[in-house]
Amino acid sequence: MTRPDFDVLIGGGGMVGAALAALLASRTGPGQLRIALVEPRPTLMPLPQEPLDVRVSAVSRAGQRLLAEVGAWPLLSSRSPAAYEQMIVWDAQDPPDGPNALVFDAAEIGEPDLGHIVENQAIAASLIERAIALGVTLLRTPVVGLQLERDRAVVDLGERRVSTALVVAADGAESPMRHLAGLRGDPTPYPQTAIVTHLRPEKPHGAAARQRFLPGGPLALLPLADGRVSLVWSLPPAQANALMALNDDAFSSAVTAASDAVLGQLDVVAQRGSFPLRHFNAAHYAATRFVLVGDAAHAVHPLAGQGVNQGFLDVLALADEIVAERARRGDIGDPGPLGRYARARQADNAVFGAALDAIYRVYTDERAWIRGARRRLLGLAQRLGPVKQHLVSRALLG
């Protein structure tokens, strides 16, 4: 058998695919693993003077450790990651400072913060920069075809075909590669759209991430380093469309009212973006010489800000299997290590996704008895120390 062109080919250089490329290269050392990262879109680090993009993520401390391990975290300083030290979650029927609000505080568990709000584009660009520096080959083209064979995979990149021992699909929730590999599990749409933008609040945000559960869906205000807050407002598509059509003044008034003026008047200071929301967890994460990671494998509602953090956990688990198999001089496309990765991550993402889906359903159900019960739910969690501790460490670990 002739040697394939690459050991690992990762399709999709978003935050998750780029993290896997950089981590594998950094853990195996120069030239030990021939890695290709295939990404058709330009992924340049935004210039320091460019305004912060409206797509940002709450990156957990586990995610930050991964970014630091591969040397990407220092590159992000020009885009000012904002630490958040508190999370305050409350139901629209209650005030944010009342006994029924749930407050997570980093100080309570002796940590400096609960995570950072970071620009998605900067995360992907910093990881790609590090991956290239660590010897990864970046191919600027889409994957358009796959042939998965017993002893190798052949990947069609349009203008040429390359062979590899293992293909990793990190090409997002619609994942053309998942379809090409014949793995089922299409995303189910939520009847919700998320509106994102940046707002200037009248009152200081105090390094707290806030989320108010409204009947139509949650409204989150995430602190940014320059005193602004990033909005993620999930609501039924018709309402989202109506809000998107408002002028800035009317939108600012609407979001101020919906936030219960928790930070006083909120003024919109960036363009608005809207994203349809969906959820799914692929039934199988692996096929012959093929695995799924990140949103290509699972997608969740953004209400807990954990989608990419779950993807980073996939990256850590898959890298462990690949590096161990390589150390044993085994075949990294072997069903053994791929199956171990797939079972462990599929199960973890299933539990996590089901929990988020349950929260989504409870908080958008307007039946009187559920409205009554959920009022007490957050306050109860606040008063039950061990439950809260568990939730905080889950948020910290990712």
Ligand SMILES: Cc1cc2nc3c(=O)[nH]c(=O)nc-3n(C[C@H](O)[C@H](O)[C@H](O)COP(=O)(O)OP(=O)(O)OC[C@H]3O[C@@H](n4cnc5c(N)ncnc54)[C@H](O)[C@@H]3O)c2cc1C
């Ligand atoms: C409103 C909103 C708010 C969110 N907030 C948070 C948050 O606070 N914290 C958090 O953890 N998560 C959050 N998420 C989830 C997070 O954005 C996703 O989990 C994350 O972007 C997934 O990253 P990924 O790299 O797996 O996929 P993607 O970001 O979708 O990247 C996929 C990449 O694959 C490339 N690609 C596509 N097709 C091909 C092809 N054929 N060949 C090669 N490449 C291809 C694309 O160009 C793209 O670069 C949020 C999501 C939404 C919608």
